[in-house]
Amino acid sequence: MTDLMERVAGSVRGSLDQCVKCTICESACPVMPVTDLFLGPKTVGPQAERFRTGEHSPDHSVDYCSGCGICTRVCPQGVRIAEINSRARAELKREQGVPLRDRLIARPDVMGRLARPVAPLFNAAMASPPVRGLTQRVLGIHRLAPLPRANGRTLDYRLGRRRSRPLGGRRIVYFHGCSTNYYEPRVGLMAIAILEHQGFQVEVPAQGCCGLPMQSNGIFDGARRYVRRLTEQLSTPDLDGLQVVATSTSCGLMLKREAREILGVEDDSLRRLAARTYDIFEFLRDLDQRGELRTDFHPVPLTVAYHAPCQQQNQQIGKPALDVLSLVPELRLVELDRDCCGIAGTYGTKAEKYEIAMRVGAPLFGDILELAPDLVMCDSETCRWQIRHGSGYPTVHPLEILYRAYGGRPV
């Protein structure tokens, strides 16, 4: 009996029975207070879920949940609020149909591949107000929303055949994610350089999308296909058992937890992959705590503000970027104390949600303007684009600072 109760309470839907309606999630939700369109995580989650019988969705405002996951994190009763809401959103999309826009922005790999050969043209078009106005009218992608710049020389292209460098040393796998490959290959190059500097042999297998953007846009079948394919790519006999290091917090979280907890993919090799996947700064902090991190740092005399993204805080790893960078001489780190920048992956790019996302992020942007740092750091790519857009400050992956501290050249 106790076993059964634990299984029910431990399952996503069963966890709603633990809800005591204490409202702690709604007081922490960044979206609810800034829009009347979202009724709040408790209302659309543990409450509405009781009326979801599989026939029709009783509540449409769940589409305005950004999926930041803060509600699950703060719930003292262990209710999987964000996971319940993510599944409810997918069900709603299944009933209502997924708009073309959501199908497009849910495929960063396809978008990246299409844009790559025409990167300058693509970037010029995306910087052109008339084109963006048209994109908003036709597709519903907000004309001001922060979008990445395509890069003609992707990480794949730059690595060429050097996907495994026989440098000797312990082998690890680098999981770069789509955004690093297509939009910010520098993040990948810095990650590889820093890991090699520690003496690792870094394996960078060809890798597809983890399915996260599909998942957050409610396209669960596609997301499951993607994450299963990626699991195979990172679990070949040659790579199985190696530690996997990720530079994208949201894609790392997908492998660690969300594929199982939201998409319901139950698969042994995914479970093994999850257990050997690390955020890069989590990995580097572990090295440091074992006394194995190289500390041949140059001073970096900058004031740098740090925002810990939601999807990284949902990994329960603390703020490892701050722990590691606190070792860098002359670096002044300022921890920003806001929960969310608003973008939540693709949420804030949508025409009907852009203003909401900007209102969510406003206090963070305000803190940055007041602090006037040299740089802002954030581990998550879409959050970096949003913070840059909202604050006007250059916003980099914390690897950028570590790379400089190891003597790497600034951008």
Add this chain to the structure above:
Amino acid sequence: MKTDVLVIGAGTAGLCAAVRLAQAGRRVQVIATGAGSLGLAPATIDVLGYAPEPVEDPLGTLPAFVAAHPGHPYALMGPERVAPALAWLSAVAGDLGYPGTLSRNRLLPTALGALRPAGLLPESMSAGALEAGARVVIASFNGYRDFYPHIVAANLSAGSLALDARPVDLVWEGELPDLAPQRLWRRMEEPEVRARVARSLRPLLDGEVAVGFPAILGREHGGDVRRDLEERLERPVFEIPTLPPSLPGLRLYDLLRAALRRAGGRLTLGETATGFRARGGRLEAVLASQPPREDEYLAQAVVLASGGVSAGGIEVDSEHRAREPVFDLPLSELPQDSAEWFQEEYFGEHGFDRAGVAVDALSRPLRADGEPVFENLFLAGAELAGASPWREKSGEGISLVTALRAAEAALEVCA
């Protein structure tokens, strides 16, 4: 992960212990299943409200109280620790209020218009401690579901202070289909909204000494919101704590979190402590569920502040078997038989009221033989045995005193 001190729990006790430790320059990591109950609490710092008669002078009453209750946390920590603990909180709280020393309890209105004794007050409630017969207006918004000014005013007028209380229903202008408190408290931070509220309320005032609102007057800039309303209404404004969520509690939660961050401490939510590793009588590590891996926090000292029966710091199953889930600490003052657990009356003295973990003067959990379970494990808050906080109105006082005691004792064992 390595840290100097690991604190388990993010309620008043856990956060205060963590702030104290971080202020002392130690690396502090707080882990908690979720946010603590501060966001549900009225957030007055109550030291002793009933013993069992209403207490007017809590500090003056403490010596006799601890003499009568030798197993009470105040007795074990020493009643002389209460005043310095209150002064410490007052210093941390800064602009939020909780000023000065606690000379006497004040009677504050509840969301039903009853009066309850409260200790240190946040500034937002201090004008709510009214003189007998005072003339006040209790105002709220039509459509806000958690506060009914007519009930509050009627009960205050009929209550022991015989106030001359008059209810005012304000109409919320504009959109907001759902007057959720989270939306109200954000909108109250907009000057135009306050101007509208004051415009509709000011003409209705007539000689009142103060205006009471439900506690929705702005989260981050609550002080500014209230002062602006006071200026516009030309008299003191006070907040009355509401049903959850409780904004005064959230402000204190926000403040303690920020104080922890400024002092260099870390808070990780969504992380449940599940077990430990020990050698001899010393804890070496706490295990925590961090899917997909189990994580290990290596710490020189651990402060356990995960709450009592109601918070899950002590788990009770349907057959009334009680257990402290992380360290399996011995529990004391448990009812002998399951029929004794509950009383008919909700506010009666339940059999499990005083159940908890017995500790020594350093707040170390004790084994049955009276020796500490671990030399470097310290307990804070509602998990201590021997108190009945909601009947005594002593919860925050106990949390604060034991948090600081545990933190200071933890500092002693850190290398």
